[in-house]
Amino acid sequence: MAQLRHFKNDLDALDVQVLIISFGAEFWARAWQQDTGSPYPLLLDSERATYQAYGLGTSFVRVWSPHVMWHYLKLVLRGQKLLPVQGDPHQLGGDFIVDGDGVVRLAHASKDPVDRPPVEKLLAALRNLAAEEG
Amino acid sequence: MPKIKPGDLAPDLTLTTLEGQSVALRDYRGRPVLLVFLRHLG
Numbered sequence: 001m002a003q004l005r006h007f008k009n010d011l012d013a014l015d016v017q018v019l020i021i022s023f024g025a026e027f028w029a030r031a032w033q034q035d036t037g038s039p040y041p042l043l044l045d046s047e048r049a050t051y052q053a054y055g056l057g058t059s060f061v062r063v064w065s066p067h068v069m070w071h072y073l074k075l076v077l078r079g080q081k082l083l084p085v086q087g088d089p090h091q092l093g094g095d096f097i098v099d100g101d102g103v104v105r106l107a108h109a110s111k112d113p114v115d116r117p118p119v120e121k122l123l124a125a126l127r128n129l130a131a132e133e134g
Numbered sequence: 135m136p137k138i139k140p141g142d143l144a145p146d147l148t149l150t151t152l153e154g155q156s157v158a159l160r161d162y163r164g165r166p167v168l169l170v171f172l173r174h175l176g
């Protein structure tokens with residue numbers, strides 16, 4: 001989220017609407033929004049029907065893999081604050097770019113909790129899309 | 135569970151913001167949308 005916030009001007013210049021989707025409880029969603037300072041709408045999907053519609057499942061094995069544990073250990077060693085997990089810790093996330101006609105142009109279903117596309121990759125795809133439509 | 139890939143029509147979604155506003159993906163037709171599904175709120 002910090003990265004998306006950092007690139008807000010670039011996203012605005014491309015007229016991109018960012019929608020954040022969470023299945024967390026409203027109380028924790030408000031806390032998250034305040035803590036991250038996210039400038040984007042946070043949509044609640046408590047039943048996770050939208051997660052399922054976009055093919056985002058759960059995985060015990062992938063969430064608790066040594067690779068993921070090592071990633072979080074490095075963050076802690078760097079002094080980064082980790083918030084306690086709210087909701088199902090095994091739910092995986094994802095990122096999707098949808099064009100103005102409602103067609104998916106980039107689909108990234110996370111294989112594990114730390115598998116997210118770099119914002120630069122998302123921006124490149126959005127710039128290509130803008131060039132196509134421009 | 136479906137696997138969404140580029141070229142697919144995006145499944146529509148209608149969800150509610152923390153402010154109680156109903157938001158649908160189709161509301162943004164004509165603009166690119168970046169959907170970010172959080173793993174959790176931690």
